[in-house]
Amino acid sequence: MRIVFLLSAWLLSFGVMAAPGDMATLDRSTWPEQLSNPTLFDVASRAEILMFARVLLASESLDEPALAQRLGLRTINMESINRVRQRLWQRLLANYNFAQQSCDQDASFCFLVEDMPSLREQAGKFQVSEDSYYIRWAEPSRLFHSQYLDEQLRKAALFPQTSSEIDRFGDYERNGEAMHDRLFLLTFDSAANALPDNTAWVSEFLRKANMSGTFFVLGKDIQARLTERSVASLQSTYSAQCVGVQGWEFRSHSHWQDWQDSVRRSVELIKSKLPENYVPLFRPPDGQRRSDAEGFFKAQGLQVALWDIDAQDGAGKLKASQSAQRVLTLMLLWRHGVIDFNVKQDGVKTALPWLMTQTSQSGIGWEDCQSGFR
Template sequence: MRIAFLLFAWLLSFGAMAAPGDAATLDRSTWPEQLNSPTLFDVASRAEILMFAKVLLGTESLDEVTLAQRLGLRTINVDSINQLRDRLWQRLLTNYNFAQQSCDQDASFCFLVEDLATLREQAAKFVISEDSFYIKWSEPSRLFHLQYLDELLRKAALFPQTSSEVDRFGDYERNGEAMNDRLFLLTFDTAANAIPDNTGWLTEYLRKSNLNGTFFVLGKDIQARLGERSVASLQATYSQQCIGVQGWEFRSHSYWQDWQDSVRRSADLLKTKLPENYVPLFRPPDGQRRADAQGFFEAQGLQVALWDIDAQDGAGKLKGSQSGQRVLTLMLLWRHGVINFNVKQDAVKTAMPWIFTQTAQSGIGWEDCQNGFR
């Protein structure tokens, strides 16, 4: 019976990874304006919100069979998809209300939106005319949001059998949705590969930029580093940064029999060796964790730390410039949130500085890692 259950669980996990399609990205050079003021950030934000809303509205007419085929799945969880759509609409409405506060300074993409019904109405008729200043952006943006929405819908279609960051199991889990407008938190995942490890470069770059982030580390990686260098050296590497746990090994914590020990051992090691940097947060590898884990995490004094802006810079996915442009587009769409980079991919060394440059005068802020998931 146990073997059969493990085989079934493996098949579910395989289904989550099979044929997900290419990660969405958008060439930001198609947007004709620099984001060099809070008002121009709002203009671009309103445009991305309306385009995503139009695409989202278009999926609601698809029946279950057609949507499953579009997502490359045999079966889909319709209830989970509908719940995701509801959350997306509410967030789009909130974000558009924030973005239209500068309409008296620049009226581009400003329409009468008073409630969800009027947002849906404006999304339905949203179109960029051929002679528009923004025409070169229009079709690339539409394609980006189609592809990005499919990423979200696919994860929702598999949830909760295959868990991911697309939804939460309870209030003990946190993502970026509750953060203040224009505020973003930098987080960094690790991965199973040993190299490249950009931790040292990233922490030094952040310190020089007077910024910080939360690094989610593997227990076995920290143990290996302590075998090569002193505790003081490791503390210097992570100086002024926050460290959470990602488990002892990079593997799914949904069906791993020793997942609790994986989390507990890693947390104990960090609390002992890096107490000034440690924050009581667990980042599940690939977002995969158990639905019935609340009691364990509360007993350990831990929260599950998810994300809502994914750089998609994992192996074989987006390169540096593509990853940065994806993140910036999602920052405009969601207006706040938790950004997830991969510390063991070189894309972050290009993407992150580019984002800082592009947004330096846009009026956004970077949340302190000590406060990010509160």
């Protein structure tokens, strides 16, 4: 059996960081095993959890000025950062507890973790030895999690002045944290660009796989489609899928004076044209929404639909293969959640099939879109 050894001298390597704005991705070929059964999914999951816990713990040694410099920000909201860190630790502990249930079948990356102090202790000691079967994965994974942590802490540092998916404003907002272990929900954003629109391709791919996803649409896009094709054609495109709204157009709903009208008009249009597909969900473009909107959304019967796992395929910074590998790595880390793809990037036609192939025997499940945010 392959053994992962513990070494303690690793603090210095944490200082090598990507510049602010770099998106984390990990070449999954550095991991030596296919996720060909649930036990091997757990092995890879334990490894990613411990690596992320290691860099998270090391980040706590930075004082506020040093952390601000690291994140490329002049000022940071430490209260928000600490709240997000605490939630991250809670998720890591819960996920490791799930992942270690198969340790009697494969003991790789299995250490004594019973509570938060023991998780932090193991994170502080975690290192992969030079003669380990997993050594090719270790440094690329460390770099990935360091970059990914910076992404999360940067969003936390700006919250709530700049809202994002990093935190919720109340129970009327949902992400994937409450989902069951090994369950994931596919969601697709529209984004600002009009073309290419891969909705028809993605929805057909999902139907053939007997799967469903939630498509968050822009009101103006649906209106434009209806000038070119019939309602029946539109309904056929979204057959067996769910449709939520992203507003009338893709712009921040945190400072837009007409944001309420944007949401209402979109809901009215989708409910009237796609009544079988409509779900009462609003996804804020770029995660930006107002902190005082609870009354409005409850009056409209809507929930704000956030996400946990971002493919980062809309910014043009990652290739399709990089987005797919990022998503898989985060699936191993978080073990459940809402995945966010951009349906208006051609990369989704490469990333989605690759992801299905890689996870087909891993023991994960894909949540039905009708129940995903409940």
